[in-house]
Amino acid sequence: MNLGWNQISDEGAKVLASSPTLNQLRDLILDSNNIGNSGSLSLARSKYLMNLKNLNMVDNNFNAYGESALLDLRTRNLAEKISADKSLNLNALYLKNKDIKAISLHQKLAEVFHLSLRNNFFDHQGLSDLVTSPFSKNLKKLNLMDNAIGDKGLVLLSESDSMSNIELLNLENTGATSIGVLALSQSSHLKKLQELNLNKNSIDNKGLLVLAESENFKNLKVLKISGIDMGDKGFQLIINSKKLKKLEELEVAGNSISKKGLLKLAKSPLLLQLKKLDIRRNNFQDSDQLLLAQSSEFNNLKFKRF
Secondary structure, eight states: OBOTTSOOOHHHHHHHHTOGGGTTOOEEEOOSSOOOHHHHHHHHHOTTOTTOOEEEOOSOSOOHHHHHHHHHHHHHHHHTTOOTTSEEEOTTSOOOHHHHHHHHTOGGGGGOSEEEOOSOSOOHHHHHHHHTOTTOTTOOEEEOTTOOOHHHHHHHHHHOGGGTTOOEEEOTTSOOBHHHHHHHHTOSSOOOOOEEEOTTSBOOHHHHHHHHHOGGGTTOSEEEOTTSOOOHHHHHHHHTOSSOTTOOEEEOOSSOOOHHHHHHHHTOHHHHHOSEEEOOSSSOOHHHHHHHHHOGGGTTOSEEEO
16 A cells, blocks of 8 residues: 555554554555654554555654664564564565564564565675674575675675575675675685675785685685676686585676687686576677587586577
């Protein structure tokens, strides 16, 4: 139900909160109204909004008191979104640091194996609450894509014993650099990583060398390093790695790899173990694309994009 931009006041919010007709409501948008603290409190305490999954109240008149009451309601409702496969999808919900903190304190987080927080508005401070939460120790998959956690966030991840069971870590477009990759590589907790996504970050050759040589990445089956401005030298560090012996899927689209790098890949032992390769949008000529399509060296790939 979208009731945004309707000049709804505290009295209107109280009427909504006392309406039994909202009992099955899943989504309620109240953006850009005139709801203050008393209206917010009425909504937060309403027994008819217990099935609400999404509540948006951007641009209203409540202060920290009203915000705290709504946050409690929102956190309770978010926690109820845990699916049968122990996944909790909280993508694109405008979650800020305070929201992540509230979620981190909720004991139902302990039931979650796969947590997706893509495209929200928290940074390393919110992440700090998550990775130090006693309820996050069962997480196996964590998606932090499109949140500005930066290298500080990666350091926090690497230092948290609550992250010891993480197998899939999506850090695409999080402002990470080679410093953050170094932190991950030296972590005494992140020993079970099987899939790592570092797409659209600033990873230079020093960071790629760390990826290629760290014991922490020896169990990786999937590595995604697209859009990091990687050239032939950095690519060779990855394909010549003696640690990435379990790698089955490599994504390096949108970089600066040329025919030189492609020829090195063709001679690399890594190619024999790969099942999937995404090498689109690099510095290839038509003849290079033909090499990928027709060369016997690439026949073992079950899936290739170029």
